[in-house]
Amino acid sequence: MNLWKFSKRNMIHFFMILLMLPIVFMIIWLFVSSVYNYNSGRFSWVNWQFLTRSFELEGISFPIIWPIVMNTVVFGLLITVIDLLVAIPAAYAFSRLNFFGKGFALKFLFIMGSFPGITLLITSFFIMMYLGLLNTVFAVVVLSAAGMIPWHVYILKGFFDEVSWDLEFSGMIDGCSRFKCLYQIILPNMLSGISAIAIYAFMGAYGEWLLIKLFIFDNTKLTLAGYLAKVIFTDDDKVTNIGLITAIGLFYTIPIGIFYLFTQSTMMKVTIGGSKGV
Amino acid sequence: MIKLEGISKKFGDTTALENVSLDIKRGEFVALLGPSGCGKSTTLMILAGLLRPSSGQVYFDGKMVNNVEPKDRDIGMVFQSYALYPHMSVIDNIAFPLKQRKVKKKERYQKAREIAAMLQIDQLTDRMPSQLSGGQQQRVAMARALAKDPLFLLLDEPMSNLDARLKVDVRDEIRRLQLKLGITTIIVTHDQEEAMAVADKIAILQNGKIQQYGTPEELFMKPVNLFVAHFMGNPPMNILKCDFLRNGNERVLSGEGFVYNILSTKKLSSEFKGAKVVLGARPHHIQISKVQQENSIPAKVVLVEQLGREKLIKVLLGDNENTTNFIRILSPTDLNVTYDERVFLTLDSEAIHIFDEETGKVIT
Structure with a gap:
């Protein structure tokens, strides 16, 4: 019996490690590619020079990376905050209140969430141009948040639905106004949902490069994803610098890995739709 | 208040x-x-x-x-x-x-x-x-x-x-x-x-x-009505549909498998003029006896449940096999009746309730 248990656990570990190997291998390869030149067969840290100084490569200027890391964090937090500030009250209304056109609005949200944002790019570009908001962080923040909010409202509504009416009624009887009920009783009981949405929003912002590529022309307003996109999408006649891509790519991945280590326990509790994991 | x-x-x-x-x-x-x-x-x-x-x-x-x-x-x-x-x-x-x-x-x-x-x-x-x-x-x-x-x-x-x-x-x-x-x-x-x-x-x-x-x-x-009577009490009150017959001073309830003479002291609501009523009797207000008495109802035992403090007895009313009217009775455990035994029931006239079948309202 004990032996069976022991070997069963070993089997699980064995397969988990087996499945993990390709990913570990890829990360190691990324690192090796960034420091090893296959043609000359020499090791060098030259591809990591963005850590210490700005430089120019084949006509493209690369600023030093730390202000861009800062930009990324600010940009990510800004989108997360805006996303939560809009999505939480909206989801609360969809879950708890009855209002005219609720069913229609929900369906519309669903369509909005499913609509590929890329098809709206041209219109968004013109709108931002007429509003004079091109090359501003504001434009990217608004468009990026607008793209995420419909789904997040949908998911958060599921979490609100999970909190029983009795709890809210109880709060009202114990002396809370509707608003107090929301932040003293309901929100603390759906923290896992809110943190999930916050993580989605931050990750979405972290990975956002198309909007940045399109709307930001200024090196000082780049985020990490945009920085990476700068190397990949060079002009056709230029040779792509694989070493530099792998170096920036690896640098770009590290924070996500660290972030995941801290948030995975929250993420594991959540399934989309709002029910808690068993 | x-x-x-x-x-x-x-x-x-x-x-x-x-x-x-x-x-x-x-x-x-x-x-x-x-x-x-x-x-x-x-x-x-x-x-x-x-x-x-x-x-x-x-x-x-x-x-x-x-x-x-x-x-x-x-x-x-x-x-x-x-x-x-x-x-x-x-x-x-x-x-x-x-x-x-x-x-x-x-x-x-x-x-x-x-x-x-x-x-x-x-x-x-x-x-x-x-x-x-x-x-x-x-x-x-x-x-x-x-x-x-x-x-x-x-x-x-x-x-x-x-x-x-x-x-x-x-x-x-x-x-x-x-x-x-x-x-x-x-x-x-x-x-x-x-x-x-x-x-x-x-x-x-x-x-x-x-x-x-x-x-x-x-x-x-x-x-005051059939619903309250049936809802209060466990086991619930027995409910029997029957005809209300007036014969001079005598008032008789006649239903499937039973005839029961209401004792003349029992007052009925003067508003009631109809002919269809419902008789309600609580399980503990019915006595079982093995010999026929005046105004008793013949019945056959179909189920005896030992509840500990008392017995719950289910009987089929009437002296032939064709009736479907059955009632539940709570009786002391020392009463010894068995399945299929013929018995006679006496109702406590003061404790019965009579309801108008149409409105469900009590008329006793």
């Missing part, structure tokens, strides 16, 4: 409550009793202010409170699910209503501890609700409801999630507390035994209407 005046509540096209009026005196323990969907919980929600009545007025101490928010109504409430705040410890749960009243921290925890001690949960105060058993959660919910010394206590099926033995303990406890604090209490329940055990007065509801409002004895002994 609570007063409901002509309360109606509609949800879309369905009517949940229709013209409900109720008077509750200070210090009274009132049960709202009825089957599910009868409107008892809706009534409680309206009292709590969680629902607005479609029409009618609610008065607390003579003041109309229709538009008063639940938080300003000075009530404590225990929900069926207990609705303890899962993210707060027991003591924080109990102190929460006081916190909302901006009672100082030290004061409110002291008060919460007093209440916890009164409900014998003072050793659980640091636990989280998820670490408590059902009975303990119920006590915490009671403590939280009582913490702010409310004017009224509302209990919504507070015992339906407890097992049978615990239920009896808890209902005694609730009654003891209510008497000790003298707090006006309204309990919603579907369990007539529970209502009879704790309440000073019972309002029995069906289809959104109050059928009868009175003391448990009144409801049990003098039901």
Whole structure:
């Protein structure tokens, strides 16, 4: 019996490690590619020079990376905050209140969430141009948040639905106004949902490069994803610098890995739709 | 004093409550009793202010409170699910209503501890609700409801999630507390035994209407209609459809498998002129005998259940095999009858109830 248990656990570990190997291998390869030149067969840290100084490569200027890391964090937090500030009250209304056109609005949200944002790019570009908001962080923040909010409202509504009416009624009887009920009783009981949405929003912002590529022309307003996109999408006649891509790519991945280590326990509790994991 | 005046509540096209009026005196323990969907919980929600009545007025101490928010109504409430705040410890749960009243921290925890001690949960105060058993959660919910010394206590099926033995303990406890604090209490329940055990007065509801409002004895002994008669008491009252025959001074009930002569001392409502009635007799008001007596009804035993303190005997009425009218009788355990045995039943003439079949109203 004990032996069976022991070997069963070993089997699980064995397969988990087996499945993990390709990913570990890829990360190691990324690192090796960034420091090893296959043609000359020499090791060098030259591809990591963005850590210490700005430089120019084949006509493209690369600023030093730390202000861009800062930009990324600010940009990510800004989108997360805006996303939560809009999505939480909206989801609360969809879950708890009855209002005219609720069913229609929900369906519309669903369509909005499913609509590929890329098809709206041209219109968004013109709108931002007429509003004079091109090359501003504001434009990217608004468009990026607008793209995420419909789904997040949908998911958060599921979490609100999970909190029983009795709890809210109880709060009202114990002396809370509707608003107090929301932040003293309901929100603390759906923290896992809110943190999930916050993580989605931050990750979405972290990975956002198309909007940045399109709307930001200024090196000082780049985020990490945009920085990476700068190397990949060079002009056709230029040779792509694989070493530099792998170096920036690896640098770009590290924070996500660290972030995941801290948030995975929250993420594991959540399934989309709002029910808690068993 | 609570007063409901002509309360109606509609949800879309369905009517949940229709013209409900109720008077509750200070210090009274009132049960709202009825089957599910009868409107008892809706009534409680309206009292709590969680629902607005479609029409009618609610008065607390003579003041109309229709538009008063639940938080300003000075009530404590225990929900069926207990609705303890899962993210707060027991003591924080109990102190929460006081916190909302901006009672100082030290004061409110002291008060919460007093209440916890009164409900014998003072050793659980640091636990989280998820670490408590059902009975303990119920006590915490009671403590939280009582913490702010409310004017009224509302209990919504507070015992339906407890097992049978615990239920009896808890209902005694609730009654003891209510008497000790003298707090006006309204309990919603579907369990007539529970209502009879704790309440000073019972309002029995069906289809959104109050059928009868009175003391448990009144409801049990003098039901005003068939619904109340059938709902109160377990096993339920035996109900037999029959014809009402007038023959000079004699009044005879004749149904499938039985004929019964109502003793002339029994008064009947003079309003009743019809011919179709329903005879109601409680299981313990029927005697079984092995010999025929005057005005007795022949029957055949089809089932004998030993309940411990007494026997529950099911008999088929009539002296031939073709009847389908059967009734249940509670009799002392020393009565020795067996399956298929022929017996004779005598009804206690003073204890029977006769209802108009058409309206269901009592005519005795």
